[in-house]
Amino acid sequence: MEINELPKLHSDFSVDCVIFGFDKGELKILLIERAEEPFKNFMALPGNFVYDNEDIDGAAGRILRELTSLSDIYLEQLYTFGEVNRHPQGRIITVAYFALIKVKKHILNPQVAFARKAEWYSVADVPALAFDHSKIFEKAYKRLQSKIRYQPIGFELLPEKFTLSQLQQLYEVILEKPIDKRNFRKKILSFGLLVELDEKQKNVSHRAAKLYKFNKSRYNNLKKMGFSFEL
Amino acid sequence: MEINELPKLHSDFSVDCVIFGFDKGELKILLIERAEEPFKNFMALPGNFVYDNEDIDGAAGRILRELTSLSDIYLEQLYTFGEVNRHPQGRIITVAYFALIKVKKHILNPQVAFARKAEWYSVADVPALAFDHSKIFEKAYKRLQSKIRYQPIGFELLPEKFTLSQLQQLYEVILEKPIDKRNFRKKILSFGLLVELDEKQKNVSHRAAKLYKFNKSRYNNLKKMGFSFEL
Known part of the structure; x- marks a missing residue:
């Protein structure tokens, strides 16, 4: 399916999570592989739309639980990305979150249809990501580098x-x-x-x-x- | 008009600005007085919905320009507030911005129908604000207190x-x-x-x-x- 054949969604908002882990001396992030258009087969940050009856913080927590089965994860809001053309399916802004986890804990397969699998990538080897997710990852990495100096995270x-x-x-x-x-x-x-x-x-x-x-x-x-x- | 008689809006997003100024030895914020329900006659943070063809950063800049006639203002994104029931007219999340201005510059009257006037309040005398704006103001004030120590803002x-x-x-x-x-x-x-x-x-x-x-x-x-x- 071509991108311009995709159904247009109305104005809406999603959350996306930059999940950092540290394993065998490497800093890593958890990515999903997209099984659907747009950006089919691209790696992307784990994320999803926010339910009508769900707080945005709650949506971020849900996405982490779906991927990791953990609920006591360090999680903070990073930044909201809202450029007009950031999403090919409509005017969708995304609230990005920043999470830190202990990688030895169990990672489940993603429980959403559009994601084929989840995988840890070294931050040095992150491929070009779907949507504006490369930009979101860069912002999260800078936040981590700055924050680790003045908070014991x-x-x-x-x-x-x-x-x-x-x-x-x-x-x-x-x-x-x-x-x-x-x-x-x-x-x-x-x-x-x-x-x-x-x-x-x-x-x-x-x-x-x-x-x-x-x-x-x-x-x-x-x-x-x-x-x-x-x- | 009672709040439950107001028309329901669909899922949407707005921006709100916490605008700090410093005058005669006092730290102040710029508030508008609401001329319409909900929260008629309450003071509120200047803000508005984001146009379909407008970036969220652009919307924040527009709101500042409408109030101050200035476009070279220090402006950064603060935080996105998205609790389910934060707005009586529907599921509306708001991206809050944080601005610093030199108060001697000219402040215009607000150019939007729902605002009667704009006024500087000392941060020590901020009244109960409309919506969740008191919470947004508190977060912005903490950000200012923390950031002024490690950035020359x-x-x-x-x-x-x-x-x-x-x-x-x-x-x-x-x-x-x-x-x-x-x-x-x-x-x-x-x-x-x-x-x-x-x-x-x-x-x-x-x-x-x-x-x-x-x-x-x-x-x-x-x-x-x-x-x-x-x-």
Whole structure:
């Protein structure tokens, strides 16, 4: 079917989700493969129309649940894209969301007819996406790079227990630059937000490193008192 | 007319603008008085529906131009509000924008039928607003308080030429706390972003202070090289 033969929809709105994960030292995003026109066979951000009786935040949560079976995911609104010609089927604006998940958790196949499968892509290898989704992805990536410096959101991408090397690697990969190990450790430990566990890595070939946990409730308390996280 | 007698609109979207100004030591926002139901006689954020052939950013710019006759205003998208029951006339989501203007510039009367007049309100005296506009205003105020610390947007609210005392007062009013004068001056001057003019205040009863200008092109160059503004 040609694009100009598609039925025109009336003025409407959708949500699209940029879902980041961190796996084997790489930053990834979760994409779906479209099984229908427009943009058949293209990869796209997971998204859908918003039901009449559904809040937009609720629609974003639903799309994440349909893909991941998880409901306790870090999710925030990113930006609304509303250029006149952004969608070939009519005047459709989309509210983009930004999500951070721990990739080891189970990803289901998409539960919507227009999506053939879901797949993780390294952010370095993201292909040209359907609609204006490449632009949305770029905006989300910039938001992540900027926000990770002044809010402790990076922990949402790590396993619950992590080493300081894993944490540093996460920052290096997202900020796309090497970080001095000694300064990084000194600074991150100075906040008092990491709990040193009485536990070490298992099944590693090198010397097992200490594991840490992020103390979220302490961060929330400090924040109320005017504390600023800054790396 | 009772609210439940109003005609139902179909699913649609609007833009609303939170317009901040700074005048006589007070932070203000520009509100309109509604001349029609729903929320007749309530104050509201300036806003309107988006035309079919208009980008959402374009709609926000149009609303500002209609109210202020200015087109070079600092404007950014704030957040999209899309709860199911936020509007009594149907499923209408609104994309909120955040604007900063120099209040001495001319404000026109609103050019839309549903607005009786436009007026500046001190943020401390904002009345209960129409729709969910109080919530939108709160979000915008928090964004301003947070963003002014890491981006030099405060200058958009000052006259082109200002004294260091005016700049400090702006920060004190927005952040709602006193600031140490010596540290503030040292820090703000250390960035090299202010141009000291060969000119002083006029018509003041106290000793006239030096005037400064913000060097925006220098900031843009520094930013490209990785400089972070932080106060």
